[in-house]
Every structure is written in structure tokens, then in C-alpha cells.
Amino acid sequence: MRVKTTQWDLESVRPGGREVALEEQMEQIVHQLERRKSELEKGNEDTLIEEAVENILHVQELQTKIFELDEYIICRQSTNVTDAKWRDMAGRCSILKSKFNTMMVSFRLFLAKISITQWEQLVEHPEVRSARFYLNEERRKMEDQLSPEMEALIHDLAVDGFDGWEDHYEQELSNLRVRVEANGEAQSIPFSQAFVQAAFSHDRRVRKAVGEEILNTCEANADRFASIFNHFAGFRNELYRIRDWSNPLKEMLDQNRIRETTISSLMNTLHEHKHLLHQFFQRKAELSKVDKLTWYDTQAPTYTSETSLTYDEAAQIIIRQFHSFSEKLGVFAERAFEQGWIDAEPSEHKRHGAFCASLPAAEESRVLLSFTGSYQDLVTLAHELGHAYHNLILHEQPGFARQIGTGLAETASTFLENLVLDAAIEHAETKNDQLSLLEMKITNGLKYTAFIPAKFEFERAFYERRKHGALSADELVQLNTEKEEEWFKGTLADVNGYTWMTIPHFYSTEKAYYNLPYTIGYLFSNGLYSMYLKEREGFPIMYDQLLENSGKRTMEELGREFLNEDLTGSDFWEASLEPLKDAVEKYIKLTK
Numbered sequence: 001m002r003v004k005t006t007q008w009d010l011e012s013v014r015p016g017g018r019e020v021a022l023e024e025q026m027e028q029i030v031h032q033l034e035r036r037k038s039e040l041e042k043g044n045e046d047t048l049i050e051e052a053v054e055n056i057l058h059v060q061e062l063q064t065k066i067f068e069l070d071e072y073i074i075c076r077q078s079t080n081v082t083d084a085k086w087r088d089m090a091g092r093c094s095i096l097k098s099k100f101n102t103m104m105v106s107f108r109l110f111l112a113k114i115s116i117t118q119w120e121q122l123v124e125h126p127e128v129r130s131a132r133f134y135l136n137e138e139r140r141k142m143e144d145q146l147s148p149e150m151e152a153l154i155h156d157l158a159v160d161g162f163d164g165w166e167d168h169y170e171q172e173l174s175n176l177r178v179r180v181e182a183n184g185e186a187q188s189i190p191f192s193q194a195f196v197q198a199a200f201s202h203d204r205r206v207r208k209a210v211g212e213e214i215l216n217t218c219e220a221n222a223d224r225f226a227s228i229f230n231h232f233a234g235f236r237n238e239l240y241r242i243r244d245w246s247n248p249l250k251e252m253l254d255q256n257r258i259r260e261t262t263i264s265s266l267m268n269t270l271h272e273h274k275h276l277l278h279q280f281f282q283r284k285a286e287l288s289k290v291d292k293l294t295w296y297d298t299q300a301p302t303y304t305s306e307t308s309l310t311y312d313e314a315a316q317i318i319i320r321q322f323h324s325f326s327e328k329l330g331v332f333a334e335r336a337f338e339q340g341w342i343d344a345e346p347s348e349h350k351r352h353g354a355f356c357a358s359l360p361a362a363e364e365s366r367v368l369l370s371f372t373g374s375y376q377d378l379v380t381l382a383h384e385l386g387h388a389y390h391n392l393i394l395h396e397q398p399g400f401a402r403q404i405g406t407g408l409a410e411t412a413s414t415f416l417e418n419l420v421l422d423a424a425i426e427h428a429e430t431k432n433d434q435l436s437l438l439e440m441k442i443t444n445g446l447k448y449t450a451f452i453p454a455k456f457e458f459e460r461a462f463y464e465r466r467k468h469g470a471l472s473a474d475e476l477v478q479l480n481t482e483k484e485e486e487w488f489k490g491t492l493a494d495v496n497g498y499t500w501m502t503i504p505h506f507y508s509t510e511k512a513y514y515n516l517p518y519t520i521g522y523l524f525s526n527g528l529y530s531m532y533l534k535e536r537e538g539f540p541i542m543y544d545q546l547l548e549n550s551g552k553r554t555m556e557e558l559g560r561e562f563l564n565e566d567l568t569g570s571d572f573w574e575a576s577l578e579p580l581k582d583a584v585e586k587y588i589k590l591t592k
Contacts, residue, residue, distance in 0.1 A: 003315045006371065009340030010075060013362050022069070022089070026096055029065060036062065037103045043110040049122055052114060056128050056135065056400075059107050064360055064399040066100050069093055071357040075366050078351035079343060081174075094163060098155050104138075105151040111135060112142040131400035133552040144250075146243060154239065162239075162509050165232040169507045172225065176502075178217045180210055191217070191502065192352045199299040204288070211296035218498035222473035225501045230470040232507055237467055248463055251512040256520060257405035257554040261568045263516075266523060269573040270453050274487060276577070276584050277450045280442055281491040283588050292493040298451075299443055305436040307429065308373040311344055318382055321423050322416070326540035329416075332389055336367070341388065344371035344381070354380050356387035356413075360402065363395040375424060375437055379444070382420035386413030393547040401551045406511055408550045408558075410521020411528070415543075417444075418529045418579065431590070438587050445580040448522035450487050455499065456516040458483040459506060476500055524555065527576035531563065 014022070036058055043055070070093050077086035114122060119139070123132040145151050158164075178194035180187055191214070198210040240248060247253075253260055285293050287302045309317075315337045323330030336342060341364060354369035365388035371377045390412035394402040421441050428434035458480050465471060471479070477497035484495040500506055505514040528546075532539045546562045559567040566572070 003312045003337050005340055006311055006342070006344040007340070008075070008343035008366050008368070010072070010366070012339075013072060013359055013364070013366075023092075025065075025069070026092060029062065029069075029096060030099060032058075032062060033099050033103045037106045040103070040106040040110040044113050045115040045118070047110075047114055047118070049118065049125060052110075052118075052122050053125050053127050055107075055110060056131070059103070060131065060399040062100065062103075066093075066096055067399075068359055068361050070097065071359055071366075074355075075357050075368070078355070078368050079347070080349045081351050082349050094167075095159060098159050098163070102152045102155045105145065105148045105155075108138050108142045108145070109148050111139040130398050130552070134400040134403055144243060144245065150242075158235075158509070162232070162235045165228055165235065166507050166509045169225070169228050169232070170504065172221075172228065173502065173504065176217065176221065178210070178213050180213060195502070198296045201300065202304055204297070204300070207296040207300055208294075211294075215496070215498065218501055222477070222498065222501065226471065226473035226476055229476065229500060229506070230466065233463055233466045234470070236512070237463060248460070249513065252516065255405060255511060256407040256517055258407060258520065259554075259556060259568060262556060263520075265568055265570050266520065266573050267453060267456075269570050269577070270449050270519075273577055273581070274450065274489065276581060277446050277487070278489060278491045279588065280446065280584050281488070283591060285491075287591060292491065294493045295496040298446075298492070301436055301439055303432055303435040303439055305375055305433050307375070307433050309375070309378060310373065311371050314371070314378045314381060317378060317424070318385065318420055321382075321420050322385075324423075325419060326544075328544070329389060329540070332392055333385060336365075336385060336388060339364075341365060342367045342369075342381070344369055346370040346372060354384050356384045356391070358387075358391040358395075360391075360395050360399070363392075365391045375433075376440060378424065379417055379421050379440065383413045383417040386416035389416065390547050390550070393544060394551060397548065397551060404550045405555065406514070406517035407520030407524065408555065410518055411525045411550065412547060414522050414525035415529055415532075418526070435587070435590060438583055438590070441583050442580065442587060445522070445526075445583065448519045449577070449580065452515045452519045454484050454487040455503065455506075456513060456519070457486070458500065459513055459515065462500070520555075523573055523576040526579055527563070527565070527572050530575050530578050533579075 036055070040055055040059075043052070073086060073089045073093050077083065077090055080086070111119075123129065123135055128135065146154075173191065176191035177188040178191055180189055180194060180197065194210055194214055194217075198207050198214055201207045201210070237248075240250070245251070247260070249260060249263070253263070281293055281298070284297070284302055285291065288297065290297075315333075319330060319333045319337070322333040343366070347370070350370060351368065354367070357366045357368075359365060367381070367384040367388060369377065369380050369384060371381065387409070390409070394404070418441075421437060425434055425437045425441065428437055461479060461483065462471065462476070465479070480500050481495055481497035484497070484499075485492075488495065503515070505511075508514040511517070528543070532543075542562055546558060549558065549562075553561065556567050559565040559572065563572070
């Protein structure tokens with residue numbers, strides 16, 4: 001099979017773009033939200049089962065429509081971030097989501113009013129039984145919220161308050177420029193482009209020069225970003241206070257469907273294995289012929305792959321490896337490449353990074369990245385197609401049963417990333433290629449097991465201190481530096497104390513403590529992958545069943561039911577670090 005295109009096809013989703021129809025659809029949804037809110041507010045403990053089912057199905061349909069609209073607009077906007085039309089559409093969709101959130105307050109109140117006897121019958125009704133977990137979850141949320149009027153007011157104020165600070169941050173970050181030298185001339189380039197040079201350039205002199213300019217740029221703009229961060233966190237803290245949420249992690253735990261004891265066990269296990277980070281950095285410093293690495297050395301490759309892949313070659317590797325796991329996964333990969341699900345063409349105005357969008361009405365996904373021919377691009381493509389495969393499984397479920405915890409969202413993506421990367425390491429044509437790929441595996445793993453946990457601990461400390469007043473830019477830098485140094489234990493000469501400025505995950509209104517879910521997902525997936533390597537027979541069937549139920553269980557329930565593991569203990573998390581531990585040991589052995 002040859003890949004026909006490197007650009008995705010959105011025509012099959014919405015022929016001709018149909019922007020006018022898009023605006024009309026948004027207006028229709030606004031009216032539907034208002035009408036549904038009115039119907040929900042009529043509910044009481046005597047509401048008939050059939051009436052309740054009708055309301056549930058309508059809310060589920062509205063949720064799916066708005067989600068798909070949002071995903072479609074993100075796709076359109078991401079291929080040209082300068083397009084004002086789609087930026088405006090994104091703004092309109094934010095207002096639509098706010099209205100939906102307001103209606104959801106009425107929906108939860110409607111569910112909470114239903115008597116216990118009626119409720120037990122309702123959740124067993126054939127048309128809503130698969131959404132039982134989600135409905136129980138939404139019903140319980142009423143215990144944690146204010147009156148419907150207050151919650152509606154909060155959502156309305158958030159458009160120009162909480163959401164507004166997130167939008168303001170994104171605009172400021174997109175306008176951030178860094179001065180660099182290129183061919184003897186000074187240039188001002190976007191921050192994201194400068195960061196790539198500082199992090200990945202093979203020339204340490206370039207990394208050092210660009211890294212220093214990045215710090216200069218951050219220092220010059222730190223006060224403005226500190227103001228944004230303080231207001232953003234202040235809004236969230238105040239929201240938690242008036243809702244009487246004494247545990248600041250409550251929202252994050254609920255969104256990840258995970259218990260705090262599990263998080264504690266996970267973090268304790270990572271702290272006990274910080275030596276993996278230290279061993280790797282010490283060996284990397286020796287190979288780089290420096291006493292200690294500094295922050296701009298941590299992601300730069302010590303070994304450079306001699307192999308460059310065409311997009312078609314990358315597709316063949318992925319299809320072959322996916323087929324090696326299961327026929328279903330292999331056929332899925334063929335479909336994604338053949339039917340134009342992937343936009344891989346590099347472009348000046350394309351959104352930086354990679355993502356996967358779910359389009360449930362079409363039962364398809366769309367993947368965006370900028371493919372330049374590196375093995376990292378191959379791994380990124382496998383990762384995003386993992387999200388798409390998870391979507392494929394979930395698209396067979398009703399809308400409410402597709403709502404998965406943010407940590408679980410990384411399960412299939414990281415698993416398939418491991419599947420493709422390990423095969424590439426095993427079949428590398430040269431030792432240099434092998435070491436380059438092995439280093440990539442380790443660097444990616446350490447991002448989840450050390451860098452992100454350090455950011456989580458910084459964020460938790462910042463929110464606690466923010467309760468007592470705003471922190472200055474210098475105080476944020478100091479706190480950030482302290483938390484990073486606790487993890488790196490002197491293996492780095494310098495850390496970057498400005499990461500709180502430049503990582504958008506700190507500024508997500510929808511996802512609280514949005515850095516940590518990536519660590520949760522990585523470790524959970526790694527635990528699955530360790531099981532797969534030990535016992536492959538029957539694993540793909542169990543794996544698909546786990547993904548199918550990922551919107552219907554907590555993480556602990558999934559662990560017990562499908563893996564026979566207690567996630568509140570340390571054994572599973574210990575096992576989840578085995579692939580990374582093996583990779584570090586192999587790297588040190590091969591480079592001696």
C-alpha cells in the first residue's frame with residue numbers, strides 16, 4: 001500500500017466546509033440548549049422513567065454535537081493559525097460550550113431530584129444502561145456544587161474571566177519572540193521555534209546561545225505572565241473555596257477518575273526511582289564530555305540517527321507493527337492512511353505540535369503533525385494513531401460512555417508508541433541508529449516520570465501559596481527551580497525556572513493540574529505494555545475490552561477487573577517502570 005496524500009480530508013466530514021451551515025447549526029444548538037434546560041427544570045422526584053430517558057438521550061446528543069463541532073473547528077484552525085475566520089469560530093464555540101455547561105447544572109439537578117427507587121430502575125433501562133457510570137457520576141456532582149443559579153452565573157462570568165485569562169495567555173505566548181543569530185544576522189523568531197533549537201540542536205553552542213536568549217526573553221516578560229498566572233490560579237482557588245472543596249486536587253482526581261491514595265502510591269514510586277534519571281544524565285554528561293548537563297541538554301540527542309524516513313516508509317512501519325499486534329489494529333492503520341485521516345505536511349502557519357481529533361458522528365478521527373522524516377516523527381505518528389484507535393473503539397459506544405478520564409486518554413497512544421519504537425530499536429540497521437532510538441525512548445520516558453511530576457509538585461505548591469496572595473515573578477521562578485532541583489539532585493548544572501510561563505498545560509480551564517494526567521497515562525500504559533511483553537496470547541482481546549470500558553470504570557476498577565492489579569499499592573507502578581529501567585540499563589551497557 002502506498003500513501004496517496006500527506007494532507008487530511010475534512011470534506012467527508014463537512015463537504016465544502018459549510019461555514020454558513022456551521023453558524024446556523026450553532027444557533028440551532030443554542031435554542032436546543034435553552035429548550036432542554038427548560039424541560040429539565042420541570043423535573044421532580046415523580047418524573048416518569050420514559051420522560052427521564054428522553055431527557056438523558058437529548059442531553060447526550062447535544063454533548064456529542066458540541067464536542068464534534070469543537071473538534072472540527074480545532075482541525076480547521078490548526079492548519080492555519082493566522083486565519084481570523086476560524087479563530088472567530090473557535091470563540092463562538094467557547095460561548096456555546098459555556099452555555100452547555102450551564103445546562104449541565106440543570107441536568108445534574110434533574111438527575112438528583114429523581115427518587116432512589118426510580119433511579120435504580122432508570123439506570124437499568126436498555127437505552128441508558130451503558131451510560132450508568134456516567135449518570136451516577138453526574139448525579140453525585142450535585143453534592144459538590146452550588147445552586148443552579150450560582151453555577152450558571154459562574155459559567156457566564158468565566159467566559160470573560162477564567163476562560164478569558166486562558167485566551168489572554170495563549171495570545172501572549174503566541175506573540176513571544178526570541179532573538180537568535182542565523183548566518184551572522186540577528187533574527188526574531190517565535191518562542192516555540194526557538195525552544196526547538198535550544199532543546200534539539202545537535203550543536204551545543206547553538207543550544208547554549210539560544211537557551212540563554214530564551215531565558216532573557218522569559219525574564220523580560222515574566223512580570224506580565226506572572227500577572228496572568230496569578231489571576232488564573234486565583235479564579236480557580238476562589239471557585240474551589242466557594243464550592244467548599246477543601247481538597248485542591250478534587251477536580252483533578254474526579255477528571256482522572258482516580259483516588260488520591262493511587263496518586264500518592266504512584267508519586268512515591270517515582271520518587272524511589274529517581275536514580276534512573278540520575279544514572280542516565282550522568283552517563284549522558286560523560287558522553288557529551290561535560291561535567292554536568294544543563295537544562296538545554298536534557299532532550300538533545302547524544303546520538304544522531306543516520307536514517308531519514310519518507311512518510312510512506314513511516315506508514316509501512318506503523319501498519320506492519322500494528323498488524324503484528326492484531327489484525328483489527330492493522331486494518332485500522334491502513335484505513336487511516338488510505339482515507340486521509342492524517343495531515344502531515346509541514347507548513348509555516350500550521351499549529352505547532354501534534355494532536356488527534358475525534359469525530360464521532362463520522363466515526364473517524366483526524367491526526368495532525370509536521371512530518372520531517374525523523375524517527376521522532378514516526379513515534380509521534382504512532383502515538384496519535386493510538387488516540388485514534390481508542391476513538392475507534394469508543395465510537396461504538398453511546399456518547400456518555402465515551403467520556404473517559406484524562407489520564408486514561410493517554411493509554412492507547414503510549415502503548416502503540418512503545419510498540420513501534422521498540423520494533424524500530426530492534427531492527428535498527430546501525431548501532432548509531434539503535435542508540436539514537438534508545439535515547440529517544442529514555443528521554444520520552446523521563447519526561448513523564450520526572451519532568452512532569454516536578455511540574456505537578458510545583459503547581460500544587462503554587463496553588464497553596466496563592467491562597468495567601470499573589471506571587472511575584474521572582475517567587476514563581478524560585479519555587480519552580482526548587483521543585484525541579486528536588487528531582488534532579490544536582491545532576492544538572494542549571495534548571496529552567498521559567499517553565500511555568502511556557503507550558504500551556506498550566507493554563508487549562510477545563511483540565512485541572514493538566515500536566516499529571518500524562519504521567520498517569522504513561523505509567524498505566526507502560527504497565528499494560530509490560531504485561532503484553534510477558535504474555536501476548538489473548539492480550540489484544542483484553543486490551544480492546546479495557547479500552548471499550550474506559551468510559552465506564554474508575555482507573556482502580558479497570559485495574560482490578562482487567563489486569564487483576566491493585567493500583568492503590570505500589571506493585572503495578574513498580575512494574576510499569578520496568579521498560580524504562582531496561583532501556584536505561586541497556587543504554588549504559590551499549591555506550592560503555
